[in-house]
């Protein structure tokens with residue numbers, strides 16, 4: 001998917017919501033455990049109830065890998081369902097990969113070719129040659145960790161290196177990489193006060209912003225400092241939406257939570 005197609009979808013739906021599909025079998029409604037594939041049954045119900053309210057879905061691969069081959073199959077069925085039923089929706093494999101070049105190429109093939117995701121998250125720690133293999137794929141997007149939502153972000157990311165915070169070095173340096181137009185960045189919603197500085201370095205690129213909902217990030221603050229003329233934001237909420245109810249009305253409850261966020265986004269877009 002191209003960035004323009006993503007922007008068009010945002011305009012049509014008046015939403016820049018990304019729903020995180022982080023399926024934990026201990027948290028899903030217990031009646032689903034009788035299904036042959038409870039993870040896919042859960043995801044399908046959430047997708048069917050919310051696809052008109054969001055522009056992206058983000059399964060975090062940890063929640064699938066934890067269940068071994070069954071989890072990986074459920075991830076495959078979920079992305080196939082999304083690509084067949086809702087090809088306009090942007091898909092993110094939150095896998096946080098990155099390795100020496102030839103290994104990164106294999107990761108990129110796994111997520112972009114075999115699973116056919118639109119994007120994958122990567123860690124910048126191993127540098128240019130670990131990220132460029134992902135950037136080589138046409139109309140695919142590499143979402144690099146910049147300033148994460150967790151407390152540990154202060155351990156390294158905000159430390160000063162050669163006179164500048166490390167996350168700023170990461171943002172600035174990555175702009176010179178081959179096919180850097182295919183880059184997006186992760187910035188936690190809990191770090192909204194850093195967004196003005198981030199926008200000074202990345203004025204137009206898309207930011208994936210997790211941390212609204214369960215982690216307490218504030219949508220208004222993120223938009224105030226992070227929004228661009230083409231929106232430039234994908235706001236993710238996972239637990240806050242998908243676990244809104246543990247009962248048979250779970251998909252309806254997820255839709256209500258999604259609609260509340262979408263309405264808030266519509267108001268912001270109309271300002």
Ligand SMILES: O=c1ccn([C@@H]2O[C@H](COP(=O)(O)O)[C@@H](O)[C@H]2O)c(=O)[nH]1
Nearest residue numbers: 060148149188210213214215237238239
């Ligand atoms: O900085 C980051 C990077 C990734 N995440 C991931 O996003 C979701 C957030 O889930 P919630 O339930 O809405 O808190 C989850 O998959 C994280 O691993 C992040 O939170 N922060």
